[in-house]
Every structure is written in C-alpha cells, then in structure tokens.
Amino acid sequence: MGAQWGDEGKGKIVDLLAEHSDLVCRYNGGPNAGHTIVANGETYKVRHIPSGILRGKECVIGAGCVVDPEVLVEELDELAGRGIAIDRLHLSTNAHVIMPWHVAIDRAGERRLGKLKIGTTKRGIGPTYADKAFRLGIRVQDLFDPKILRQKLEVALAEKNVWLERVYGTAPLELEELAARYEELAQQLRPYITDTSLLVDRALREGKTVLLEGAHATLLDLDHGTYPFVTSSSTVAGGAAPGIGIGPTRIDEVVGVAKAYVTRVGEGPFPTEIEGRDQERLRELGGEFGTVTGRERRCGWLDLVALRYAVRLNGITSLALTKLDVLSAFTELPVCVRYRLRDGSETDEFPAYQSDFHHCEPVYETLPGWNEPLDEITELDDLPPAAGAYVDFVQKRLEVDVSLIGTGRERERVLALPRPAALSG
Numbered sequence: 001m002g003a004q005w006g007d008e009g010k011g012k013i014v015d016l017l018a019e020h021s022d023l024v025c026r027y028n029g030g031p032n033a034g035h036t037i038v039a040n041g042e043t044y045k046v047r048h049i050p051s052g053i054l055r056g057k058e059c060v061i062g063a064g065c066v067v068d069p070e071v072l073v074e075e076l077d078e079l080a081g082r083g084i085a086i087d088r089l090h091l092s093t094n095a096h097v098i099m100p101w102h103v104a105i106d107r108a109g110e111r112r113l114g115k116l117k118i119g120t121t122k123r124g125i126g127p128t129y130a131d132k133a134f135r136l137g138i139r140v141q142d143l144f145d146p147k148i149l150r151q152k153l154e155v156a157l158a159e160k161n162v163w164l165e166r167v168y169g170t171a172p173l174e175l176e177e178l179a180a181r182y183e184e185l186a187q188q189l190r191p192y193i194t195d196t197s198l199l200v201d202r203a204l205r206e207g208k209t210v211l212l213e214g215a216h217a218t219l220l221d222l223d224h225g226t227y228p229f230v231t232s233s234s235t236v237a238g239g240a241a242p243g244i245g246i247g248p249t250r251i252d253e254v255v256g257v258a259k260a261y262v263t264r265v266g267e268g269p270f271p272t273e274i275e276g277r278d279q280e281r282l283r284e285l286g287g288e289f290g291t292v293t294g295r296e297r298r299c300g301w302l303d304l305v306a307l308r309y310a311v312r313l314n315g316i317t318s319l320a321l322t323k324l325d326v327l328s329a330f331t332e333l334p335v336c337v338r339y340r341l342r343d344g345s346e347t348d349e350f351p352a353y354q355s356d357f358h359h360c361e362p363v364y365e366t367l368p369g370w371n372e373p374l375d376e377i378t379e380l381d382d383l384p385p386a387a388g389a390y391v392d393f394v395q396k397r398l399e400v401d402v403s404l405i406g407t408g409r410e411r412e413r414v415l416a417l418p419r420p421a422a423l424s425g
C-alpha cells in the first residue's frame with residue numbers, strides 16, 4: 001500500500017511481489033488510480049486491473065472498488081491487444097458502478113468549488129462512494145437484471161437530473177439510453193463476474209499466497225488523510241479486509257511503498273514541498289507527471305513525520321523505498337524529521353489538527369548525496385555508501401526495515417535487502 005500521497009511506485013512493487021503470489025487483489029478505489037509497470041521494454045499503465053495481470057496471475061477487483069465499466073472494458077481490450085491474458089480477472093458482484101452522472105457531478109463540483117477545489121482526477125470517485133454510503137448506488141450485479149437496473153436508474157435519475165440541470169447547469173441524462181448502454185457493457189463484463197470474497201477465502205484455505213494491492217495512499221485516506229484533500233475510499237491497510245471481504249486476521253504482512261522523496265497531485269497541504277528550481281529538477285528527473293491526468297506532480301523532500309504516521313496507521317512491517325536513483329542528482333538531501341508548529345513547539349508526530357499541519361514548518365536534517373547514478377547497480381554491496389546511509393537513516397528513524405530499494409523504472413531495477421537490514425556502520 002501507498003505510504004505517502006500516491007504514485008509511490010506501487011505498480012512496480014506489486015508486479016515484483018506478484019511473481020511469488022497466486023492471487024493479486026485490488027480492494028479500493030477505481031480509475032483514479034494509475035499504476036505503471038515497465039517490463040520487457042514496454043510500459044503498461046493499469047487503472048482498474050491489479051498490477052499482477054502482467055504476471056498471468058489470478059486477479060481480483062474487490063467489493064470495495066468502484067468500477068467504470070467503459071474504462072474497464074477499454075483497459076481489458078488494450079491489455080488483450082498487447083498479448084496479455086485477461087481471462088483470469090474476477091470482478092466482485094458487489095463493487096459499485098461509476099455512472100455518467102457521477103463523472104458529470106465530479107467535474108461540475110470541482111468547477112463550482114473554484115479556488116477551493118480538491119483537484120480530483122474527475123473520474124466520478126467521490127460521487128460514487130457518496131451514493132454508496134447514501135444507499136443510492138448501483139452495483140455490478142444490478143447491471144444484469146433489466147428490471148432492477150431500470151428501477152435503480154429511475155430512482156437515481158429523479159434526483160441526479162435535478163442536480164445536473166438546476167445546480168450545475170449541465171444536460172440531464174435519459175433513462176432508456178443509459179439502460180441500453182449499461183446492459184451492453186454488462187454483457188462484456190459477464191465473463192469476469194465472481195463472488196470474489198469466496199474466491200479469496202478458498203485460495204487462503206488452500207494455502208495460496210494472496211497479495212492485496214492498495215491504490216492511492218495513506219495521506220489520501222478518507223478517515224485519516226488530509227481531509228478534505230483526500231480520495232473517498234479507505235486506503236490504509238486495514239481497509240483491505242472489508243474491501244475484499246475477508247477477516248483482518250488473514251493479513252500477515254504490510255509492505256508500505258514510499259518514494260525516497262515525496263510527490264502529491266491535486267490540492268492540499270504539503271509541508272516539504274520544495275520551493276524554487278529543485279522542485280522542477282526533481283519533477284523532470286523523476287518523470288513526475290500524473291499517470292491518470294498528466295498533471296504535474298508537486299515534489300518535496302522526504303517527510304519522516306508523515307511516513308511515521310503511515311507506519312502507525314497501517315502497521316507497516318517493511319518498506320519499499322522507490323526512486324532512490326532520482327536523488328542521485330542532488331549533492332545535499334534534506335530529510336524532514338520534525339515539524340515546527342505555530343506556537344514554536346516541535347513534534348515528530350503527525351498533527352491531529354489540520355490547521356497545525358497546514359501551517360507547520362518542516363525541520364530538516366541534511367544528508368550528503370552520492371552524486372552517481374544507481375541504475376546499473378544490481379548488488380546491494382555496490383550501493384554508494386551515502387545512498388546506503390540514506391536508506392539506513394530512514395529505517396532507523398522509523399524503526400521499520402526497508403526491504404526493497406527502487407533504482408530505476410524497469411522491473412529489474414530493484415534491490416532486495418536481507419533482514420535485518422544493515423547498510424552502514
């Protein structure tokens with residue numbers, strides 16, 4: 001799972017761990033996620049489908065996800081067109097469906113908020129989860145019963161069209177047109193529909209290895225993130241169990257994925273955001289442009305206060321530290337170890353009050369850079385001492401082992417650390 005604000009490189013790490021897994025399951029979010037895997041000279045970007053699909057593994061989209069059937073069908077067609085087997089995908093009957101009004105309301109809502117906007121991916125995520133909680137949602141299974149579908153569309157449209165026309169000044173939606181379109185999409189999804197909770201439970205009973213792939217990230221969590229600048233699902237590790245439909249006792253390990261620095265897309269507080277030229281340098285070197293929206297990602301130095309919070313919220317048992325190679329260009333590396341609050345006090349715990357977080361100043365310790373590329377390094381022993389010391393600093397301050405280090409975009413560019421890890425001194 002993501003330990004920062006998203007785009008930590010979960011796709012790459014999941015692809016790696018998937019090699020030794022039998023099932024790979026998404027449990028939250030929808031096409032607001034964008035996970036990149038670079039394998040065999042090809043770049044793949046998945047949005048709904050678990051990153052395990054490239055390894056030919058059994059893949060699950062769980063009940064906690066929201067699904068845009070058009071985007072999913074497109075994604076399946078694209079993967080199939082590139083020779084990837086898609087027949088092992090399983091979609092939960094209980095996942096909620098992102099309908100056109102959700103996308104329209106997400107877009108119009110952001111427009112209406114103006115300067116106060118969240119900076120969503122405009123994929124209809126918030127409105128779909130809101131309707132789910134409001135018990136007005138349409139689930140995957142509803143698409144297969146024409147009578148139920150029409151009834152649900154009728155109830156929803158009676159309200160949504162008022163919002164669309166009167167509040168947002170956009171065009172209303174037509175029931176029969178929608179019913180026909182979603183019945184057609186349902187037929188395309190029919191081969192994948194499964195009781196995914198049962199499927200995962202059976203796999204676990206048979207002793208198989210199940211990998212649960214988080215989307216988004218800790219600080220975007222609806223309950224514990226930087227609300228309201230968050231997504232609308234539970235992104236923390238504890239959310240994986242209900243998102244799949246298994247008990248929390250079935251989870252053995254939690255791998256947090258964190259960049260060796262930090263990025264954030266969209267609005268919201270970001271204490272270690274870099275001012276000046278280094279921000280652009282980091283963005284260019286790290287290729288920090290949104291996978292889903294193409295937006296520039298805001299870039300900052302590593303924030304250990306926020307990362308310690310992620311360790312706490314998720315019960316992280318080890319960290320994958322990605323994109324260490326991107327820091328090779330910097331001679332000095334500030335790492336935030338504490339926040340200075342408005343009253344002058346300092347804390348190494350994440351502030352419980354949003355306004356404290358909004359106005360805090362990062363307190364940095366500066367570590368030396370290593371000034372040499374890492375992308376050719378295949379052995380841990382060949383890591384420049386300063387790079388090893390940087391990783392060690394992270395694990396010592398967080399009291400969590402770093403188990404994987406990302407040294408480049410490609411699947412192979414990763415170093416695995418033995419446990420317990422000791423890189424310097």
Ligand code: GDP
Nearest residue numbers: 007008009010011034035036323406407408409
């Ligand atoms: P996700 O949403 O967490 O899966 O991450 P994204 O795919 O949205 O963004 C991560 C980006 O970083 C992608 O372009 C990856 O190819 C790239 N990436 C992942 N790990 C590494 C790494 O260790 N080094 C470098 N240079 N790039 C990486």
Ligand code: IMO
Nearest residue numbers: 006007032033034119120121215216231265266
């Ligand atoms: P992955 O899985 C980065 C951010 C959006 C916005 C906020 C709410 O690729 O790491 P939403 O559309 O979810 O209502 O937007 O959350 N956001 C992400 N940022 N990576 C993601 O996913 C994100 N998913 C949502 O930019 O600030």
Ligand code: MG
Nearest residue numbers: 007034035291
């Ligand atoms: Mg992403």
